[in-house]
Structure formats: C-alpha cells, structure tokens
Amino acid sequence: MKTQLKSAQEIPFQEASLDIWDGKYKLKDKHGNAVDASMDGTYDRVAKAIAMVEPKNVRKKWENEFRWALANGAIPAGRITSNAGAEDHKSAVSLINCTVSRTIRDSMREILDANTDAGMTLKAGCGIGYEWSTLRPKGAYVAGAGASTNGPLAFMDMFDAMCFTVSSAGGRRGAQMGTFDVGHPDVEEFISAKREDGRLRQFNLSLLITEEFMDAVIKDGEWALAFPVLPSEKDDVSPENIVYRDWPVVEEGYTLDDEGRVACRVYSRVKAKALWDKIMGSTYDFAEPGFILIDKVNEMNNNWFCEQIRATNPCGEQPLPPEGACLLGSINLTKFVIDPFGENARFDWDRFKKVVRIFTRMLDNVVDISGLPLEGQRREIESKRRHGMGFLGLGSTMTMMRMSYGSSESIAFTDEVSKVLAVTGWEEGLELAKEKGPAPILQQMFEVTPKMLRQRPEMAADGYKVGDVLPGRVLHARFSRYMQQIAQFNPGLVEQIAEHGCRFTHHSSIAPTGTISLSLGNNASNGIEPSFSHRYFRNVIRQGKKTKDQMEVVSFELLAYRAFVNPEATEADLPDYFTTSETITPSQHIAVQAAAQKWIDSAISKTVNVPTDFPFEAFEDLYLEAYKKGLKGCTTFRFNPEAFQGVLVREDDLKNTTYRFRLENGEVVELKGDEKVVYDGEEHTAANLFDALKEGTYGKY
Secondary structure, eight states: OOOOOOSGGGSOOOHHHHHHIIIIISOBOTTSOBSSOSHHHHHHHHHHHHHTTSOGGGHHHHHHHHHHHHHTTEEEOHHHHHHTTOTTTOTTOOSOOEEEOOOOOSSHHHHHHHHHHHHHHHHTTOEEEEEOTTSOOTTOEETTTTEEOOOHHHHHHHHHHHHHHSOOTTTOOOOEEEEEETTSTTHHHHHHGGGSTTTTTTEEEEEEEOHHHHHHHHTTOEEEEEEEOOGGGGGGOOGGGEEEEOOSOOOTTOOBOTTSOEEEEEEEEEEHHHHHHHHHHHHHHHSOSEEEEHHHHHHTOTTTTTOOOOEEOTTSSOEEOTTOEEOEEEEEGGGGEESTTSTTOEEOHHHHHHHHHHHHHHHHHHGGGOOOSSHHHHHHHHHHOOOEEEEEOHHHHHHHTTOOTTSHHHHHHHHHHHHHHHHHHHHHHHHHHHHHOOOGGGTSEEEOOHHHHHHOHHHHHTTOOTTOEEEHHHHHHHHOHHHHHHHHHOHHHHHHHHHHOOSOSOOBOBOOOHHHHHTTTSSOOOTTOOOSOSEEEEEEOOTTOSSOEEEEEEOHHHHHHHHHTOTTOOGGGOOTTOOOGGGSOHHHHHHHHHHHHTTOSSOBOOEEEEOTTOOHHHHHHHHHHHHHTTOSEEEEEEOOTTTOOOSEEOHHHHHTOEEEEEOTTSOEEEEETTOEEEETTEEEEHHHHHHHHHHTOTTOO
16 A cells, blocks of 8 residues: 655655664764754754854854755765764864875875875875875885885885774774876786785775877877986986876976976886776776776866866765865755656756755855864865765666666756756855855966966967966866856856856765765665665674674665555566666766766766676776766776675675685685674674685774
C-alpha cells in the first residue's frame, strides 16, 4: 500500500546516516555530551554562526534565511557543518575542508618548512595538496651538500608519515593530494609508487598531463623528460638537450626565454605511447595516478592573469594556486523533486534558484570566519574569496524523475541544473559586490606581459600591448575563457561584472560529497555520480577498532521508492530507470561530466566505475575520450581486491572474492570477503582484515 508522504523531505533517515552525523557533525563537549540535540540543532548552530558576519541590524534576518536554505537542501561542506559555531568546544579548527600547499621550492629548508606548514594545516582539520615536480630528480647533484639527491618521492614518503601521525581535527584523518608533471624525469617512479604495499597511502596521486604530451601520444612521438637546468650544470648541457617549458617556479639561476619559459635539461627521451601505457596500466590496476589535464585547467581558470595552478585539493574538484583553499558547499537536488516517480515528476526550479542565491551569500560569509591556520592561506582566500558551490544527489534525482543516468534527457537535465546554478550564482555575486564590495584581487591593477598576450591573443586584437595596465575585473570578466562562455548566454551580466567586479572570482565546483551525502543527504547519490549500488556496505574507521568496520546502507532513491510506490520493494522490483555506477557505460559517465563541466568554473570530482573484467584497451580509450571532450580530469575505479579495498563495497564483490591468510605455522586459510573472522580478540570481515594486514594499517587507526 502506498504511503501518504507528500515530499521526499519527510523520508526518515536511515540508521547509517544518523550514525555518521552523530560521529562527524553532531557537536559534543569534551565529555562526549551532545551540544546539538538533533540534526535541526546542527543546522541552527551553523546558520547562526555564518550570520554573525552580517551587520547587527540584519543579522537575525539572514540567520532565518540561512536556516531556511539549510532545510531546503543547502549543505555546507563537512568542516563548516562540524565546526561553525563550535568555538567554545574546539577553538583551533578551520571551516575549510582543504587547501593547497605553498610552492615547495628546491631546497632542504623549503621542504622542511613546507612539512611544518602541512602539519599545522592537517591539525586544523584541512586536507592539503602539493605539487612535487618542482624538486630536482633522483640522482641530481646538490652542490651545497656535495652529493646527489634522493628525489621527490623520498620527500613524499616523509610527508606521508607526517600525515599518518597527525590526527586531523574534527573526527577525520588527514587527506593529501600529490601532483606530478608528466615531463619530470622521475615520472615513472611516481606512476609505480603505490605498487609497493603501504607506500604513500595518505596520498591521492595525480599526474599533470599537458597538451604537448597528449599530442605526442596521439602522434606516437617522442617525449622529453626534463628538469630546469641548474646553475651548476649550465656548462655541461648542450643546446640540443634543452627544451623550454612553462615552469611553476623560477629559482635563482634558472634561464628564461623572452616569453618567460624556463630552460630545461633533457634527462631522457621516451616514446610517449609507452609512457601512456604505463600510466594506464597503473590506473587500471590501482586506480591511480589520476589524470589532471593541467593546460585545460589553466586555460579555463578565471584568475588566468594572476595564477598558475599546479595542484588540487585531495579529491581534485578544486584546482588551486599556492596556499589556495577550497571553501565548499553542495545543494541536495533530491529536495526539489515534485511528484517523485510519477508521470508528472518535475523539478522545482524557482525554489532551487532561491536556495542558490542564499547559499551563495552563506559561502561568501565563511571567507571571513575561515579559521585557516596560516597567514598566507588567509591572505589568499580573502583576496579572491573563491568558493565552490556544487550539488549532490544528481543520480538519485534523475531516478526520481524517471530518467536513466547517461540518457539524452539526463544529460540535458545535467546541463540545465549546472547552468542555473552557475548563472544564478554570478548574478548574486554581482549584487554582493555592489552591496559589500568585489573581491580585492579584482580591484588591483595588472600590467600586460608577453605571456598574457601569448595566452590571450584577442587582447592584442583589442589594442592592448605589453606594458598596458588593466584592472583585474576586466581581465577576469572579458578575457577568462569561462566567463566568455557565460557571456554567450548572458552578455549583459558579464559586462556588469567587468564594470563593477564580482564578490568572488570562482563560484562552482562539484565535490565527491561522500560523507555529507550519506549522512545529511540520507544517502543521496554522491555529487555528480549515480548511486554506487542500491544496497551495499560502506567501510568506516571507528575509534578503537583495529580494522575498518562495515555498515549496510541503501540508496536514497530506494528509500523514496519504498515511501511513494512500494513499501516492500527490493532491488529486483525496481524499474529499468534505476541505474547504478556499474550498469552505466564509461561514455555515459563522461557525457554527464562534460555536460556539467561547461558551467562549472573550477572542476568536478568524478569517478568512472568499471567492472573488474573491463578490457584494458577500452579503458585506455576512456581516458582519450575524456581528453577529447575537453574535461579537466578523469578518475576511474575498477574493483581489484589484490591491490586494495574501496570505501564502498558491493555485497557480490565480497562474496565472490577469496582472501588467503598464511598463519605462523605455515597453514593457509581461505575466506570469502564477507566472512567474519576473529583476530586479536576482535571480529572483522575477511576483506578488511586482509587489507589492513597487507597495508600495515592494522591497529593504527
């Protein structure tokens, strides 16, 4: 019999969702007593804290508006939800989820100082990303030490150990991203680093892939592995062994050409396709390294005139400059579905736009109470005021509107919802600039350089020349490739931004939203993703337990289907438009990401799930397709129990995987992944125990 619920908002939270909220977002005092009496209490605390930025005479008005937005689908990122208004109980934590390190310069002092900064950042509850290809390759001579260096990967090991040791504030362990240039001489060591059990497990790894490299792959050409010519070796390098490349840092003694490119010594030349195959092989087996199309990132960067981006936050949705921060929030799209599963299922666009407007103001306010631990981080976020608003529950929403993820109608819906979020946000940013002032960087004056004219030849066509001076707001609005796209849809809006500036330089980003989707979203699908499965297990770290624990969860759309259509429904009863990540083709995954990326000014965290037996040749084609579609990056996941356990695990994968344990007496015990086993006085699943022992994490959480 059909229930009498009127809205998806009335669906009760499942136990797993409440458990995650209790452990991560419910504020408690030092004795473990609840400060937030309920989830509504969490929202009350967050709304009040963010409204404190407003002038006193309108503070209560905005507190009420913010509270309404939170009840209608606005979900600030985890650090905001956990820490806003919590000063009396944890005074040294940040409201920012992640940052990017300052540039790690090629000296021991700089490396050690960056390690200290990273430790303080992780302690404040923020993840952090770094670029490592600024360090000279393994075996290169260090004149001051009179010896050769161990190379970037050795220093990454040091940061990895530091991250594991530093317990990140607010209930989660540290998260790190390591990026590396595909043209660095140590790139092959970077690609294979995670093949060693337990190595760099506190890092996500991504390669910075250039247009030049992709062109060499497609043409089956040679590829130079090079690093800037060091002052001590200038006399030893012949001209034919030098290439000029844009480099993220210019150290003393580097040689530059007229356009600011750095002279790099070629250490070796390899076939680009052979290197590509190594990248793809590692990604196929280990899901890493990720794939960041760094030239596309910088081409589309709104702050192209004052930034060179070389790293991202740990999940990749925020490419950031040195000391940049990702201030994130997501809107739960399932909140706007009217008549779910009905013949007239539709989306409430008016209410969605209202939430976007209010949420934009909320996220902008967080800049002023960020709690970032380092002065450089605070200076960077206050100068540009960038934030990343995105959405979650896209896959669940498609299902509730009777669309199959990846179908033509779902791609059109993705395009529209992303466009409305973007344009509404820029409209609000313009109004906030008029009310509160634009981002300071947009008021600064910038001198036109040869590099700028190389990057934006239309500036010369407009009469600008080297030495001219322009305000940041003009370079941002008229010459940002992204804003030029917005101008095709709404030219008047962009012209006003060029005249008045905007409150922020960046507005949108789609995060993976794993924990907030499961908890505050009642397991709505993550970010831009389809649901992983409609019933599965989630591996979670519990304090005091020596391996990860498993929680059973069901998808939000299955909960909704039971509420509105069939209370007894199982997975076998669901209509064909109920899809999961493994039933969607890679091309459909990429098509949905491409539809959103057009309107998202930062980046998108997106994982293409493929089955264990997915052919390697088709896997390679997937990444080439992502490149040709103009995406900024691509990540894949193929279940491979010999390499690692994922956070999300399907029941069938566990039942169908056998794990072999060798006991001290030499006896071998075989167990299925879902079997329970008692070890060291605790009960574990065989899969999680095997993973913890193999990776060296047993008992260390």
